[in-house]
Amino acid sequence: MCRSIKTLREPYATDVTDDDVHAAALQYVRKISGFRAPAAHNAEVFDRAVREVAEATRHLLDHLQVGAPRRTG
Template identity: 75%
Template sequence: MCRSIKTLRPPFQEIVTEDDMHAAALQYVRKISGFRAPAAHNAEAFDRAVAAVTAATLELLDTLEVRR
């Protein structure tokens, strides 16, 4: 599932932008929901889910400790 989402933590990515996190979140929500673009009546829920996954991704990457 979501095999095309790239790993966003070091050493795979040294610099991760908010756009990178948003793109991964969007891809995840699209996969889970089965919608590439939701209908108007689902757009708000879809957008909230993307924002929540983006925030969770940021929190995860900020708290991961990568030992090299």
Template identity: 70%
Template structure:
């Protein structure tokens, strides 16, 4: 898996995960899965849609996680 994707939940990430953090992780995931660092023009739309879908799923995941009985706060639901 992508070793450059960092954990975005507390306590690993002491502050709240930002939209930028979530999108960067989604981009790395889609790059790894697709095998493209930057897709060709004919693949750009589907690539970008995948990044957004993964970012939404990540935000939902982080928003629903409980860490030691407390909900992870500060992640904006999309």
């Protein structure tokens, strides 16, 4: 789908910045909307979508558990 979006979790990436997350969110919104830059009447909803995708991405990255959970018992 979005070949320019990089994997942002370890071990593929370390020290992921907010700029990295924003860039990935922007690429995603551009791809699904079909617009590189929205028209003025769509700018607010486009920018909101980028912010929301970035927030969801950050939440995902902050809560992912990489590797299998340890077994107890």
